[in-house]
Amino acid sequence: MKFYCSLLLLAITVLFFSCGKDIAPNELNVDGVVSVARTEISINSNNYASDGLGLDEKLFVYLDKVIGEEQSILNNDINVKIKSEFQKIIIKRKIDDQTVSNFNYSINSTKDTIEIDFTEILEASREYKLEVIFRYLKFSDNKWEYLKKDRDQTLEDTIQKEFMTKEFGSHIFRVDVSTIGLLKDIFLENEIFPKVQLNYPVDREFVATKDGHGLSLVRARIKDVNITSNGNSLEVEQSWNSDYEFKVLPMQEYTEQTNYKCNVLVEFEEKVDGEWLALTNSESTVLKEEKSIEFTVGSLENESSIGRYLDATYPLDRQMNFYPKEYDRGYFQFVMYPKNIASVDVNNIVFKFFSLPDQIEVSSISAVVNSGDKTIWFDLPQNLENDKIYQIKMLSNSKELYSYEFRVSKFDRFNEKLPDELKISFLDSSDDGNGLSLSDNLGCKVYYDEESREGLDFYEIFGLNDIPLVQISAVLEKWDWYQTSVYKYIYDNYPIIPEAKLTRDMSEVGNPPVNPIVIRQLNDNRRLSDEEVEAGAVTYFDKHFLIVNMLPEYWKLDYIETRKAMLEKYDNVEEISDELHKRIYSKFYGPRASAGNYPVLFEYKLPGKNIITSTKEISIINEFEIRNYWLED
Structure with a gap:
């Protein structure tokens, strides 16, 4: 009897659930409608590869159905009109389900693509979840109304995809003294004056990453510079030679036969909500850097x-x-x-x-x-x-x-030695170190006055403390060939893409380069010898010196680095819309400098002083016409 009762109970239960799943005749099956009307998506970017989405790249969401386009769907013998309505996009960090905010998106005119801009929002080397949410409307009783899950709740359909962001490039430093350290070296000048060399100027702000995911705006600050002896500190000052170098100088004279120690302390800061705070690394340790040098002062009573x-x-x-x-x-x-x-x-x-x-x-x-x-x-x-x-x-x-x-000198002023115009007389080739020609630097000869035979001396060419008395710079605005070249475009629009930031030190020759123009002379170390001092007279052997315009070499190197960044960003040239960018992407080297006027400015600068006593602009004519293969397909 119990057996038959159990069978009866099972049959009633099955009947109950079967009835619950049945759709009555002429009643719309909502799940079935959604399964047909659903918009499937795929994602891509202008360079979305297996290594992920670049932080400055846009994410494109491609829809297989146009938003708002009507569809006729036969469902349970009912012919119903359905259309989709886009609601919103949700982005979540996969590791902790944290929602990403403040990104921008737009829908194209044909309503089949959503473009999402995550500039300065996403973290590097992270997995993210993308949710695109739609609602659906059905046409009923001559009006459109939302498709509902039940009587009171409007149905929302969420389509998900996952994507990953790329790792930071090599231009993003890790927060560590070995990578963002300010202090390059500390050594003694004239045996008793500490000189400190820096890797970059102290006022430079740059981005770095603590954990490989997020970015921080950081800077270095020199917090303390001191000279001590037996626990006592001397009053000191910093004498800056350039943004990269300063001397530590005592305000009073040293004590003879005494040991001293110079110490430099650097602390790092990051900008948080507009305020500079102490920078900590991934282990929450405040980042500091320190260098010191010890020295002994001997006798001070001599010349x-x-x-x-x-x-x-x-x-x-x-x-x-x-x-x-x-x-x-x-x-x-x-x-x-x-x-x-x-x-x-x-x-x-x-x-x-x-x-x-x-x-x-x-x-x-x-x-x-x-x-x-x-x-x-x-x-x-x-x-x-x-x-x-x-x-x-x-x-x-x-x-x-x-x-x-x-x-x-035989001349009263330096300018008296210079001609008004010169001509390029030779091309000085350089290569990339592997035997592959980089460029032809432009060279000309400056012949000495027949009577004077007076060349340039050591200080004019090499200077005091590595600052030549004779400074030469390009008058770029008058370089006619350069004005129409791709190089001017690269510098005027620097960086032409965010990734194309040059790694060279911009403070050395400028951006665009203006002063890698060098003087070469057979005897470039001319200073008075002991014999000449004793005789009270000098002898002359030089006939000319050379001016070599090195700008073409820097143009080519900067071009190669810019193109390399483009090759890393784009998989093929079809991804690039700008025609000039396409040519840079496709051409291994930039064009060689051709015929034109390349005037330069000579300046005479006093040693140790920022005083320019005279200037002279000289036209340098290049008559070498070089075929511009770069413009040819």
Whole structure:
């Protein structure tokens, strides 16, 4: 009996559930309608490959049905009109289901593609879920009404896809001292003055990543620079030679026979909600960097000790070409205030000039020292003769502190040596290190005056502290061939794509490059020799020097790096819409510089001072007509 009761109960249960799933005649099967009307999607980007979506790329959602287009669907013997209505897009980070916000999207005019812009929103090397939500409307009783899941709830259909973002490129640094460290080196100059070299300027802000996913805007700050001895700190100042280098200078003279230590501390910061805060790495440790150097100061009571404190002089020591009319004052520039040097009485400084080889005094001039100035100035004698060698002595209370020799040029000013126009006479080829030609740099010869036979000296070519007295830069706005070249386009629109940022140091030659124009001379180390000082005369062997315009080499290198970024971004040229971008993508090298005028600007700059005493623009004509294969298909 129990057996039959159980069978009866089972039969009733089956009947109940079967009846629940049945659709009555002439009643719409909602699930069936949706399964037919559903819009299927696929996703892609302008460079969506197996390694993921680039952070600056747009995600395209392709629909297999047009949004809002009517469909006639036969369902349960009912012919019903259905159309879709786009509702929204939801993006979630897969690792924690966190919703991504603030992205922008648009639907194209044919309503079959959605374009999503995630610029500066998504994280790198992350998996994401994309949800596209639709509603459906049916046409009933001469009006459109939402398809409902039940009597009160409008049906929403969610279509999902997953995608992954690419890893950061090599141009994005990891938050670590080994990659974003500011301090390059610390060493001694003149045996007692610490000099600090930097990897980049302290005011530079750049993006870095802590975990390989998110980005932070970071910067480095020099928090402390000190010199200590036996636990006592000296008052110091930073004397900057450039954005990449500074000296640590004591405000008072060192103590003899004493050990010192210089220490530099750097801390890093990141910008959070508009405020700069201490930067921590992925392990939540505050990022710091520190370098130090130890040194010993010996005797300070001799002439060489004064030389240690000198930063620059004018005239220069053993200078071959001193131009007497270039500037009307000379100077001794110190690394610290002369008043703090015990052996220097700033109120009783005299400079004396002697002609060589006879050691005849020709002038004695009292010095001028301004309060707070590290430079001792003096008026230059008006009786210095051209092509003569002189000795200059600095005396304090009649005691000689420092002396050296220099030669007065045959010319009163540097500009007198320069012609008004030159012609390119040779092409100086360079290669990529593998024997493959990069470019033809433009070279010309500047012949010395037949009578003077006076070349350029060491300081004019190489300078003091690696800053040449003769500075040459391109007058790009007058370079007619360059004005119509692809190189000008690349620099004017830099970067032409976000990934095409150049890795070279922009501070060295500029962007666009303007000053990789070099001087070459057979004897480029011309300074007065001991023999010439003793004889009071010099000999000449040079006939000309060369000016080599290196800009074409930089153009080509920058072009190659720009093109490499495009090759990494695009799989093929068909993905590129811009015609000039297509040509850059397709052409291995840029064009070679051809005929035209390439004027340059010569400037004469005083040693150790940001003072330009004279300038001259020279036209340089290139008559070499080079076929422009770059424009040919």
